[in-house]
Amino acid sequence: MEKKKCLRQPSALKKAVGKACPLAMAAVLFMTVSCSDRVHTDLKDADTGKVPVTFRVSSIDQVPFGSGTRSQVPVSSVASHISFAIYTDDRKEQVNQVSSDEGFGTVSLNLSTGTHTVVVIAHNGDGNPTMTDIRKISFNNKETLKMTDTFLYYAEINVTSAPQVYDLNLERAVAMFQLKLTDTSVPAQVTRFQFDYTGGSNSVDATTGLGATKSTQSETIVVCNGGKEYGVYTFVRGDGNTLNMKVSAIDVYGNAVKEQTFEVPVTRNRITRYSGEFFKGGCLEFTSADYQMTADDAWAGTDDLSFNE
Numbered sequence: 001m002e003k004k005k006c007l008r009q010p011s012a013l014k015k016a017v018g019k020a021c022p023l024a025m026a027a028v029l030f031m032t033v034s035c036s037d038r039v040h041t042d043l044k045d046a047d048t049g050k051v052p053v054t055f056r057v058s059s060i061d062q063v064p065f066g067s068g069t070r071s072q073v074p075v076s077s078v079a080s081h082i083s084f085a086i087y088t089d090d091r092k093e094q095v096n097q098v099s100s101d102e103g104f105g106t107v108s109l110n111l112s113t114g115t116h117t118v119v120v121i122a123h124n125g126d127g128n129p130t131m132t133d134i135r136k137i138s139f140n141n142k143e144t145l146k147m148t149d150t151f152l153y154y155a156e157i158n159v160t161s162a163p164q165v166y167d168l169n170l171e172r173a174v175a176m177f178q179l180k181l182t183d184t185s186v187p188a189q190v191t192r193f194q195f196d197y198t199g200g201s202n203s204v205d206a207t208t209g210l211g212a213t214k215s216t217q218s219e220t221i222v223v224c225n226g227g228k229e230y231g232v233y234t235f236v237r238g239d240g241n242t243l244n245m246k247v248s249a250i251d252v253y254g255n256a257v258k259e260q261t262f263e264v265p266v267t268r269n270r271i272t273r274y275s276g277e278f279f280k281g282g283c284l285e286f287t288s289a290d291y292q293m294t295a296d297d298a299w300a301g302t303d304d305l306s307f308n309e
Contacts (some may be wrong), residue, residue: 010161013137031303050110051159055084057120058167060151075105075170079122079151085131087117096128100114111159118155122170124148136212138203146219147202147233150174154206173209174233175200175266179247180275187283189251190258192222193230200234200266211235220250236268240304249283257283267302276307 021073057075075082076099084095084107095107121129121137125148130138139147151170177194196218201211211234219232234243243264258279264272 023262025144039073039160048137050112051161052108052163053111053157053159054106054163054165055118055120056162056165056167057082057122057153057170059146060122060170060172075122076153078124078149079127080124081128082120082122083128083131085119085134086111087119087134087140088112088114092132093129094128096227103202106251113159113161116157118153118157118161118166118168120153120168120170122151124150134173135205135207136203138213140202146308148172148218148234150204150235152204152206152209156210171209172269173204173235175193175236176231176233176271177243177245177262177264178229178231178271178273179278180273182275183228183277183279183280185227187249187257187279188224190223190249191252192220194218194220194248194249194256195230195245196248197232197234197238197245197264198244199240199264201237208238231271234266234267241266247278249278260307262307267303271302272305273302274305274307 009233010083015121019125026069060075060078079097082097082105084097086109087109095109097107104204117134119131119134121131122242123129125139125146130140139150150173152173153168153170155167157164175196177197179195182242196216198214198216200217201213202215202217203212204210205212214237215234217232221230223230224240243262243266245262245264247260247262249258262274264274266272
């Protein structure tokens with residue numbers, strides 16, 4: 001009689017292993033893909049469709065205040081804060097930096113292909129400007145964000161599919177009023193000077209570089225070591241180039257012990273300097289300054305004016 005072959009049934013253990021193998025292989029594959037930065041990054045970039053773009057502030061193109069020579073200087077030597085803003089349709093992306101940040105003056109962003117507007121503001125304030133409206137970038141009058149020497153870059157760029165690097169050259173965007181005292185000394189009771197002025201602007205239209213609003217500006221500067229030179233800044237408006245300036249010498253109790261008023265012609269990237277004996281006649285006299293003007297015809301130089309002499 002022919003013996004029947006006995007077909008062995010797989011054990012329960014082998015059944016379990018057979019079922020588990022596909023799952024184990026899938027888990028290993030998943031771990032391999034997840035641990036690969038390259039694969040993960042490629043997939044993410046493919047999903048977003050954005051391109052890396054680097055903006056680098058390479059120089060400040062200026063005629064330094066007090067100099068008649070055009071020069072290009074590193075941004076860190078003239079500014080402590082930089083704000084980059086990228087405008088795309090109705091969206092804005094803003095990056096703020098301080099001079100202590102690593103890579104100060106350089107920022108890299110992933111941008112979609114197409115047209116973008118770039119605005120860069122470099123300044124020496126203690127905060128960041130409000131950049132929501134490209135035509136009204138604002139520095140308010142708070143002590144933490146007073147007007148300082150300010151530099152501007154504005155351009156429209158076209159982002160393609162290839163990574164790009166832009167080297168940016170910023171230009172000075174403000175005018176300066178400088179008070180230079182010829183007094184023998186500042187009276188002992190005077191602790192600070194207060195500057196109140198109209199005719200300029202604390203907001204700038206980035207597309208034109210001109211002041212965007214009619215502003216009432218105020219700044220207080222503490223007297224330090226008997227200093228005799230004091231400066232304040234403004235954006236020059238397109239509808240007028242004259243500041244109505246009142247300068248007050250303030251004592252320790254907050255009282256104005258001397259005031260002078262000036263009509264100040266201002267031009268972007270120029271200083272208007274008033275020199276004279278501010279305390280002539282003593283304190284507690286309030287006068288309007290008479291002055292003689294001597295103009296420096298060099299581009300972006302200093303206009304010197306004298307008063308009470």
